[in-house]
Amino acid sequence: MGEEVETQEFSRADRTRHREKVRQCLDVFARMLRDAQFDTDDPMTGLEIELNLVDDAGDPAFKNAEALERIADPDFQTELGQFNVEINVPPRLLRGDGLTAYEENLRVSLNDAESKANDIGAHMVMIGILPTLAEGHMSPDSLSGNPRYQLLSDQILAARGEDILIDIDGVERLRTTADSIVPEAACTSTQLHVQTSPEQFADYWNASQAIAGIQLAVGSNSPFLLGRELWRETRIPLFEQATDTRSEELKAQGVRPRVWFGERWITSVFDLFEENVRYFPALLPVTEEEDPRTVLEEGGVPELAELRLHNGTIYRWNRPVYDIASGAPHLRVENRVLAAGPTVADTMANAAFYFGLVRALAESERPLWSQMSFSAAEENFHAAARHGVDASVYWPGVGQVQATELVLRRLLPMAYDGLAAWGVGREEADRFLGIIEQRCLQGTSGAAWFGTRFHVHYQRESRGDALRHTLLQYIEHMHSNEPVHEWRD
Template identity: 45%
Template sequence: MGREIGSTEYTRGQRTRYRHDLRRNLDLFETFLDTAEFVDEGTIGVELELNLADATTMAPSLTADEVLATLDDEGFTHEIGRYNVEANLPVSIPHGNGLADLERALQARLDQVDAAAREHGARAIPVGHLPTITEELFAGEDWRAPGHRYAALESSVLEARGEEIALRINGEGRGLEASFDSIAPESACTSLQLHLQVPPEQFAAAWNAAQAIAGPQVALAANSPFLLGRRLWHETRVPAFVQSLDTRPPEYAAQGVRPRVWFGERWITSMFDLFEENVRLFPALIPESRLMAEEPLLTPGASPRLHELMLHNGTVWRWNRPIYDPGTDVPHLRLENRLLPAGPTPADMAANAAFFYGILHSLVFERRPLWSRMSFEQAADAFEQCARWGLEARIRWPRVTGRVRVADLLLDQLIPQAMEGLRDLGADADVVERYAGILTGRARTGRNGARWQIDTVTSLEVRGLDRPTALAEMTRRYRAGVDSGDPVHEWPVPARTPAVGA
């Protein structure tokens, strides 16, 4: 969730000064972006958010403090929930054996957290939503991790909204309709975040490409079908995250005010477009000034730290977010891809990364860019449809008449294109073959993490289990699947044999 801050409350004067400093940061960034030299190594990075579940009941385990103390490693940190842990992986490369190294690093990080969690009666679960979360968990404040940043964020969101947070998500039956006096549902959303270092001149193309393929990307990886006991979207993280951090009362939403969790509304021509939109459209949530944070304006390498701009950028949750990092000597720019759920296995997550890095490389260098052949509204609609229906979604796509089943689009066009992009990046042939096999198998069977969870719970309920028991049993089987190391499309699903007399 970002760096720690020093306060949870701010005066009107502090907010006014922050607004002025933020605009000065933006002007400085515009000049700096046009004149500075940036690191251009094409490196990749990964952040993985994990859930902690009681080893016996599979209910959320509020043991993050203890688990992190046992880990005693700067590579792990708190997330907003006390049942969450975030793992940061070393910077890597997409060529050669880099993606296989990423898979091994994901496995190592997962094993470390799980071993520490076992010491406290818990297990680490890499999944978009922990299926056993209940509304009772969010009734008090025990769910929240320590730190001023989380308290300040919650206070600012609720103050701006002026009323309780409402979740209204379509699904089976009436779907989910619930209200909360905190941003607690945001803690249910755990993700795999992919970073790509991008030179300034390529950033607009990379961001546009990432937006254009966001729908198929989330369909391929969907892994969050259950929230608070209800079966909802295949990737319920998408609407849950949007609504959990929605600072708009309903009247503002009706007026067209943008949400803080945002897909966007147009293709861009420069990275600056995104920062300018953030400053122009969104008021500050955490107005901590550079002086309050005791940060210098310049680093030893003379790259401006732009404290206010970077802090503000961290409170506008774009699914593809621009990142400016002043570094120690030379600054760099990154694209942060935030739409993937955690899990299911390191093999699945590395395959998801292979798809993203491969397809992005291919699209950036296309003679006629994909985003020039589709409207932004078309890309946004595909993202929503794919989050809702996963590999079963039907979307509009350039040069396709009507709507196409996204699984077919992935098999026929996008997965092969992504693998060609990996080859062009210099990935080893056996690495390309491994992840092509996982991605193709997933699309061909239609079984991503969401589909496996839905089919397993359905089978267990047919056999006589009620929903809470089925969710707990499914989560146990899910963790067993993670232990197997097999990609999710190869996991078994229990037979739908009804109990005698049912």
């Protein structure tokens, strides 16, 4: 969720001073893009996964503070809801056995954390939305203790001026309201990071946008919310609505939402940061003492704290990141499209597909985004979120096509080429991309499996029991690390 901030109230003067400081940071960032030496020699990749906590019965366990105390691992951090935690996997290079090393590191860390959380009756689940969440779990009391979360919730509600409306029409219909941003905590994701040079950033971001719908189609894993079967990737409309600061009138005026696909292809990373500053008022107008101009002119690397904090409260599905490591600035595309799970093997297959495909497209001689409209990419994104593996998407030179057929015939070979460019060996690529291939051939995903199994249970038991029993089966399979296309019950 970004940088921590302390509980506080903001005056009108605070907001004015913060706006000026953010604009100063933006000016310094522009100078850095022209003149500074960004870390680009050997680009790293990164991985973060948000997890749910459940009790022995499969119901939400509001114990993240206790669980983190037991786990005692700095890679695990708090998240928005008391039933969430997040693991930040150490970044690494992909060449050699990078994907396998990610998988092994992640499995060891999660198994260790699970055994320690078990002592307090909590279990970790990788799924986009916890199916056993109920209306009673959506109160402000469910927020984690970090003051940032309550402050962010207060600021979003204050900007909106009324309760948050959740209205999603899918297989079934859900319409409810919330008096905090706790519904956002229901969304747990996998976040993939790609480090890139300033010169190549636009290509990697545009490529990420172009394939976001394809990622959702083959990786959907959030079919239920508050007991209702909605979209295959219900996280998408839920997250868009749960953090919406706009009243109905502002929506009608065309004011941009804070959860945003975007509206155009870009030519520079500066485009995204400049849009964030130009279009969105600060939610957390915290101003630090650093003078970024002075730091830069004296040969240092400015933190740009205000710009980074502001950027962290605008939830693009592919977010630009400015960061500093070992004293050097660098840029990353943070891909936030995918749900968590179902297994570590599936997660790494999703990562391999993204890392390979995005590199192949970003370094293509003829950019894909020169052949399709931005609105087509956005339509693909929402169609895939709604329909998952059954989605039909638009692709240049093909027209409308089943997403799974597109992956099998065109995109998997490109992903192989991209992984080879990263230095990933063929055997490793075969293992992880083979999982994507089998999902497409069998027409399955985490969401598809869960929906099918739920309806089997629902024929003989109540809706709540069917969801709970399906989730417990899901957890059992999750621990096997057999990819979801191999699950048979």
